[in-house]
Amino acid sequence: MKTEVSTAANFVTSLLRTAGLLTEEQLQHFSLSLERALLGHYQHHWFPQAPCRGSGYRCLRINHKMDPLIGKAACAIGLSREQLFALLPRELTLWVDPYEVSYRIGEDGSTCVLYESSVSQPRTASSTDKGPSCKGALRTGQSSPSKQFKMMTASA
Numbered sequence: 661m662k663t664e665v666s667t668a669a670n671f672v673t674s675l676l677r678t679a680g681l682l683t684e685e686q687l688q689h690f691s692l693s694l695e696r697a698l699l700g701h702y703q704h705h706w707f708p709q710a711p712c713r714g715s716g717y718r719c720l721r722i723n724h725k726m727d728p729l730i731g732k733a734a735c736a737i738g739l740s741r742e743q744l745f746a747l748l749p750r751e752l753t754l755w756v757d758p759y760e761v762s763y764r765i766g767e768d769g770s771t772c773v774l775y776e777s778s779v780s781q782p783r784t785a786s787s788t789d790k791g792p793s794c795k796g797a798l799r800t801g802q803s804s805p806s807k808q809f810k811m812m813t814a815s816a
Contacts, residue, residue, distance in 0.1 A: 665698045
C-alpha cells in the first residue's frame with residue numbers, strides 16, 4: 661500500500677509543482693500530509709487479494725468539488741480550496757488500488773497508469789486470469805484525451 665499511496669501523493673504534488681507557485685518545502689509538506697491522510701483513510705479498505713474491492717472508496721476525485729483528502733493536505737500548507745482549484749485540473753480522477761495507480765484528467769480523458777505491479781503471491785487457478793483492471797471498463801470505448809490538459813505520467 662505504501663508504494664501505491666506514495667505514487668498517488670507524488671503525482672498530485674507534481675501537478676502542484678508545475679504551477680510554480682509553491683516552494684519545495686511546501687510541496688514536500690503537502691506530499692507527506694497527503695500520504696498520511698491516504699494511509700489512514702485506506703487502512704481498513706485495502707484488499708490485495710481482491711484489488712477492485714473498495715476501489716470507489718479509494719478514488720480521489722476533483723469534479724467541481726475538491727476531494728476532502730487533497731483539501732486536508734492543502735490546508736496543512738496554508739492553501740485554501742479556492743487556491744487549490746486554481747492550481748489543479750478542474751476534473752481529475754485518481755484511482756489508488758493494490759498493484760495499480762491510474763488517473764484521468766477530464767471526463768473524456770484517457771485513463772493513464774502511473775504505477776502497475778504484478779501480484780507477488782501465487783495465484784489460484786480461478787485468479788490466474790487477472791482480466792482487466794478495475795478501470796478496464798473505463799478504458800474501453802474512451803474518447804481521446806481532454807483537450808484542456810496535457811497528459812503526464814510520474815514515476816515513484
